[in-house]
Amino acid sequence: MRIASLTIAIIALAGCGRDVETPPAHPIADMVIQNGNIVTVEDAAPRAEAVAITGDRITAVGSRAEILPYIGDNTEVIDLGGMTAIPGFIEGHGHYTSFGGSLLILDFRYAKSFAEIVAMVEAAVAETEPGEWIIGRGWHQDKWEVKEDVLVEGLPLHDSLSAVTPDNPAMLIHTSGHGVFVNQKAMTLVELGDDTEPPEGGEIVRDENGRATGMMRESAQDVFRQAFSGHQGRRPAGVAEEEMRRMVTLAGEESLRHGITSFQDLGTSFAEVDLIRKMADEGKLPVRLWMAFEEQAADMEDRLADYRMIGYGNHFLTVRAIGEKVLDGALGTHGGWLLEPYADLPRSSGLNVVPIEEIEASARLAIEHDYQLAIQGIGDRAYRELLDIYAAEFAKYPEKTDLRWRIEHAQVIHPDDIDRTVALGVIPAVQGIFACSDGPWVVDRLGPERTKERGYIFNTLAEAGLVPTNGTDPPVDEIDPIGSFYCSVTRILPDGTRFQPQETYSRERAIYSYTMGNAIAAFEEDIKGSLTPGKLADITVLSQDLLTVPDDEIMNTEIVMTIVGGKVRYRNGEIIQ
Numbered sequence: 001m002r003i004a005s006l007t008i009a010i011i012a013l014a015g016c017g018r019d020v021e022t023p024p025a026h027p028i029a030d031m032v033i034q035n036g037n038i039v040t041v042e043d044a045a046p047r048a049e050a051v052a053i054t055g056d057r058i059t060a061v062g063s064r065a066e067i068l069p070y071i072g073d074n075t076e077v078i079d080l081g082g083m084t085a086i087p088g089f090i091e092g093h094g095h096y097t098s099f100g101g102s103l104l105i106l107d108f109r110y111a112k113s114f115a116e117i118v119a120m121v122e123a124a125v126a127e128t129e130p131g132e133w134i135i136g137r138g139w140h141q142d143k144w145e146v147k148e149d150v151l152v153e154g155l156p157l158h159d160s161l162s163a164v165t166p167d168n169p170a171m172l173i174h175t176s177g178h179g180v181f182v183n184q185k186a187m188t189l190v191e192l193g194d195d196t197e198p199p200e201g202g203e204i205v206r207d208e209n210g211r212a213t214g215m216m217r218e219s220a221q222d223v224f225r226q227a228f229s230g231h232q233g234r235r236p237a238g239v240a241e242e243e244m245r246r247m248v249t250l251a252g253e254e255s256l257r258h259g260i261t262s263f264q265d266l267g268t269s270f271a272e273v274d275l276i277r278k279m280a281d282e283g284k285l286p287v288r289l290w291m292a293f294e295e296q297a298a299d300m301e302d303r304l305a306d307y308r309m310i311g312y313g314n315h316f317l318t319v320r321a322i323g324e325k326v327l328d329g330a331l332g333t334h335g336g337w338l339l340e341p342y343a344d345l346p347r348s349s350g351l352n353v354v355p356i357e358e359i360e361a362s363a364r365l366a367i368e369h370d371y372q373l374a375i376q377g378i379g380d381r382a383y384r385e386l387l388d389i390y391a392a393e394f395a396k397y398p399e400k401t402d403l404r405w406r407i408e409h410a411q412v413i414h415p416d417d418i419d420r421t422v423a424l425g426v427i428p429a430v431q432g433i434f435a436c437s438d439g440p441w442v443v444d445r446l447g448p449e450r451t452k453e454r455g456y457i458f459n460t461l462a463e464a465g466l467v468p469t470n471g472t473d474p475p476v477d478e479i480d481p482i483g484s485f486y487c488s489v490t491r492i493l494p495d496g497t498r499f500q501p502q503e504t505y506s507r508e509r510a511i512y513s514y515t516m517g518n519a520i521a522a523f524e525e526d527i528k529g530s531l532t533p534g535k536l537a538d539i540t541v542l543s544q545d546l547l548t549v550p551d552d553e554i555m556n557t558e559i560v561m562t563i564v565g566g567k568v569r570y571r572n573g574e575i576i577q
């Protein structure tokens with residue numbers, strides 16, 4: 001029998017000669033990206049020229065000649081013309097819906113005068129129903145190049161603003177968050193008049209005639225914020241859902257514009273996940289999400305098991321973490337919890353914000369339900385407390401070994417805690433950009449010695465064997481992987497000096513941190529983080545090679561194209577549905 005069938009096979013081959021139709025050893029690709037400088041983030045073959053994609057997966061990576069046979073009649077071929085393709089950027093720490101929300105409201109950060117702000121409000125009024133609030137943020141009077149004629153304590157009067165907003169209350173939030181500027185309609189709404197006393201800890205700024213100018217400082221803004229959130233809360237459920245959907249879409253599209261294909265969201269709620277899961281079912285999530293619950297431990301107990309999902313909706317939604325409760329505050333406001341007092345505020349070592357017991361309760365839940373834990377620890381005391389809490393919980397379950405619990409921000413770390421972090425398998429989830437946005441004042445807070453030893457020691461952590469990570473914490477900082485990459489590899493501050501220059505990442509490590517490193521921090525290295533056959537086809541195309549361009553040209557790098565799951569979702573300035 002064996003001889004017979006072998007004979008038939010030989011005859012068949014001979015009969016067909018060279019025209020024999022043997023099936024290809026590989027599938028014809030849906031898409032081939034070629035003629036590029038492909039940075040794979042794969043040790044074995046770090047560079048390639050072409051990538052073949054079938055469905056939402058990478059099927060082959062190699063030279064142009066190697067990938068050529070994957071091109072069939074229906075293959076979409078993208079010619080990169082020598083541009084650089086990398087694995088899609090993964091934002092390692094952000095706040096997805098509040099980022100989306102920040103895109104819904106007016107952005108005054110770049111306004112050069114109060115008149116410009118009023119003009120932006122006037123344009124928004126044209127698209128807003130009467131009675132709805134107009135909200136904006138980010139203004140700062142010191143950025144205004146043109147000043148108003150009448151100023152009270154450096155601030156304008158509300159009249160020009162009120163003139164364009166007769167039917168809409170308006171609240172314009174100062175960039176510091178410590179005050180708001182409101183219009184007449186808002187003041188009428190909360191019944192604030194010429195004789196209204198300011199609340200304790202607040203200030204209603206008035207002109208020489210005792211008339212409120214519109215500026216409300218500190219607690220004087222509370223009544224307006226409450227009126228706004230009360231109004232929002234009274235809207236029908238459908239309106240609120242529609243708004244949340246817009247936030248999800250806006251945040252995703254802004255991510256795509258910046259080459260981000262996955263976004264790790266620190267701090268969501270059960271209600272938010274319900275809606276986002278619905279959008280995943282509808283195929284309406286623009287980028288892939290990894291989400292961490294920020295709920296009270298008591299409220300999570302009975303629900304965590306039902307909500308754990310990994311790779312839901314074609315790998316667009318993963319919920320497997322609890323975060324980001326904040327163990328401490330920020331360094332800028334002397335809130336970061338330090339082992340020793342602040343150099344510039346010796347009476348204080350910072351603040352413990354969320355009680356240790358609440359973090360411990362979350363830790364218990366996380367380990368019981370197989371969730372990661374990702375708690376904010378900015379100062380070295382907070383960092384150490386978290387290691388203690390994590391270690392105590394791990395010790396109860398010696399059989400659980402690969403847990404990848406994270407400490408978010410990890411800006412100040414005592415050298416004694418580095419080896420412990422490695423031993424526990426804990427991941428410090430750091431943001432490269434913060435070294436440059438905080439760099440100008442960190443030395444004041446910590447003093448030079450402590451800064452050198454413990455401040456933003458991101459490369460020291462990586463050298464010790466910890467997973468390098470990256471991100472910009474949007475909307476706290478701009479969503480901007482290029483900016484964070486630039487800071488990660490240069491540590492150049494706005495004034496041209498360098499902050500902790502010995503802590504720069506190599507170019508390769510910086511790319512790795514934003515791709516593979518962040519993927520590992522979410523248990524996703526088997527599907528993301530490198531351009532490898534079998535992984536999701538999430539790819540970002542850059543105008544130039546981040547591994548080789550000179551330092552001072554890095555910031556000119558443009559995001560040319562963003563591909564998610566084999567679909568081009570952003571190209572040359574346009575979002576593609």
Ligand SMILES: [Zn+2]
Binds near residue numbers: 093094095266324473
């Ligand atoms: Zn954050």
